[in-house]
Amino acid sequence: MVAEHISSPSNPRVKSFAKLKKARVRSETGLFLIEGRREVERAVAAGVAIDTLLVCRQLLDGTPPRLAESVRVLELTEEPMGKVAVRQNPPGIIAVARQFNTELDQIILGENPLVLIAERVEKPGNLGAMMRTADAVGADAVVIADSATDVFNPNVVRASQGALFLVPLAMATAPEAIDWVQARNLQVVGGYPAAPIEMWSIDMTGPTALLVGAEDTGISTEWDSVATPAQIPMAGSSDSLNASVSAALLLYEAVRQRRSW
């Protein structure tokens, strides 16, 4: 790998990479940014196509990850690296990567599937935390219905610590997601604050899609005839939990029930 060197933050290529922090530019180019060694390594291991690798020797801890010969490598000094990074303390490695397929059709389910469906997740940090939990429980897939955030947002990559590349992820409308779960005979279990039956008493041992709604509005009414309501009990004055917390409580309840088979 013969690397070019860039030391100016106003270098036109640095500027074009930094623009990938904007959703519009990511959508136009089909590219996105992956910050950090662990995150880039997880993406490469998962087969994400890397377009350009940005390396900052001053910030690098160890050697750069091994990539295919065809990957273009640019060496940046700290200032231009800081311009591309979203983190306040820029990492030694940032990859410019190609967005991967997030269509429902590419999801392959295992024998007794466990899927998380999250409606209108707004905060990149919540989506990242959900991907991390879905990976931790070995979920088959995460489906984002009516997405309100771009899954290729650098803060999703960051909050997921690279789990974005470890769990199959799809984007869909609510009707598409409903068709998909029904065609696959998945029981849908939705987390509702006021459901009559507690989540601990709902059987999640069979093929199951767990559903969490948006923080402000909850699960949309489109799911009313599809989802079995599971109560996540709340004793305090708060009327809802953080969306990634609700998702984790349902996912781990499924694990608890399945592990004691």
Next chain:
Amino acid sequence: MVAEHISSPSNPRVKSFAKLKKARVRSETGLFLIEGRREVERAVAAGVAIDTLLVCRQLLDGTPPRLAESVRVLELTEEPMGKVAVRQNPPGIIAVARQFNTELDQIILGENPLVLIAERVEKPGNLGAMMRTADAVGADAVVIADSATDVFNPNVVRASQGALFLVPLAMATAPEAIDWVQARNLQVVGGYPAAPIEMWSIDMTGPTALLVGAEDTGISTEWDSVATPAQIPMAGSSDSLNASVSAALLLYEAVRQRRSW
């Protein structure tokens, strides 16, 4: 309430309020910012002392909350309001409030206490989500050991949706927290990824303090002789969960066990 009007973002008082976004200035003044109607109302109901109420009529939804006659009210236009707010879309109400007591001694425990102890929480969003979950389960208190973030950070207030004011909160060093739980005969149950016994098999029905560690380093060794290790099982490649997710899994496991008494 006779309100003064401010329309300039460079007004010296607006500037001094905006400086409360800095930890150093909060520490020096003993003040902090509470953004949003729900958050301010919860703070007032909890007895938090409000110093000044900033109101923006253009952004206000409904009437301002009722406060004591002695509270100074300032009417700001959108531009100065945006300068004080941390949210991108500033709310119609921001309170400048007095920091409350966060010493361990002021915590009063109920009959069968459930406490969350979180070590070195770094992200304000995580601390806020923990407060929200602690409120949802009706926990007696949250203790932050060796805090790495300022609990009066406006992003903590925001992420907690005001639950910061609903659950008694204390800051302490790890040795202080250990003395405190021991003096109160609380069983300490710590979440560890590789503990031999799963959290579902550890009795949390008695007086219990649940302990979660920092995301990068886990629970510090000071707790080794004190904490019963509880495994939060992980199947995937991720080596840890988001700290607020771990806290929620332990808190809700205690609720599951206690509700079926």
